[in-house]
Amino acid sequence: MIMRSILLFFVTYLSILNVYGQIQIFRTGDNGNIITSPEYIEPFINGTHSDIEPYILKETSVINTDVGYTIRCLRYNGWENETGDFNVIEINTGQGEVLNLQYDEGWERVSMPGLQYGNKSFYHETLVNGEVALFFTGATLMSQPPYLTIIILAHGRACLVFNKRMIVNNVVRENGDLLFNLQENVIEWTDEYTPADDAVLHTISIKNGLMYFE
């Protein structure tokens, strides 16, 4: 009887861990506002540059959900010798600009193993209640993981909800769920057979239209 109770305890504990180990990256408030979590949003480190405008338009996309969103990806002027494909993300609705992000090191065209998405500047996935998640990947340099930048479009607004250095090892879709397998560190090698670090792995999953980080 005691053994059964102990077993029941561990089964319950593990099942709860499985639920609570996955933490929602953002929530939607009662008024439709996106509620972010600061621990998932690292600031972009940018310099002050006097001669980078006018920006050069690299790509324009339109996404229609509750309202129409125009996403423009632009390059700083004169930055041909720099990393990344574009440095500015502008998102507009009919009401005007709703988000503008700038990043000196730049974002690159999306290339995630397992994700067939052509030669686009971002990947998008529809979430619950018509919300849309945009996934951008930053440029790689200094042997550091690139930024994974996630923007949510909802209720006529656009909101940065995730910006952390993460390598996307691959993307898997199973039973309608989408799983991004991530790694937060780059593995360096001291010799041919000895990795200096262990990979620190995470996942972002989209289940039933909700986005979780683990």
Place this chain on the structure above:
Amino acid sequence: MRILKILFLAISLSMPLTSYACWDDDDDDWGTWDPWNEDDDDDGSYDYDSWTDAGWDGYGSNGKDDGGGSDYDYDDYYGYGVVITPDDNDNDDDWWRQPDQGDDYSNDENDIENDNSDDDIIDDKNIDNKDELNRKTPSQITNTAKNTVATIISKYGTKNAYCNFGVKIAFKSLFNKNDLEGKRANDMVRYWMNNPIHWERISITNAQRLANEGFFVVAGWINPTGNSGHVVVIVPGESTYSGSWGGYVPNAMDTGYMKRSSCQPISKSFGSSKKNEVVFFKYK
């Protein structure tokens, strides 16, 4: 027993709740970090027409502009019709080209070691005999960089971080020494810093010129978190204007994560936000 079960259930329900993320209702609170305030302005775009496939034609300077546009072509990087254009005007603001002005930023207040003396900055007029022993031809360094990148690709592929291997292989190829064996990037930079007999700290201002003169020049960044840092070899070529760094930058061989280039502007190897933390050394 039922009480025991309820107790277990209550404990197990309460424990993971503490792992919840701290939610913040302010969804726009990611600020723009703007620590840089540079007014250095150089609107002279670089003329890549000076790159040819004619091979290395010397590292002397003629200071002339051949009138070409900025038709950058990555393939052209592999040719070395190099013309160095030193700056004779000490009154302008292009500080990155004025090694004798004392404002070379590896030695200014932002310097990683806050060393304001010029003692450790190489004087190109005083290349001693020992220096000469470790001096190669520019084409030797260029070819070594190409061979090193080819070796890294064939042995380890095109993705993983092998910047330390790249520098180690290039160094061994040129000098047949194992000094850099078994070192990670952070360790390698510390080793350079701690061995001034063989590794002389130089400024970014001199890095390209010394590589063009056949010296083995390296650059590195120590990751303060302890995670992987980054190291590269400066290779012969012509400095390239970098908007992000706000000046002309040397070229580097980079075999770091997702990098397999035998020659690219160093601004593609190190982020501009780290430019004051990147240190340069000459092997002597």
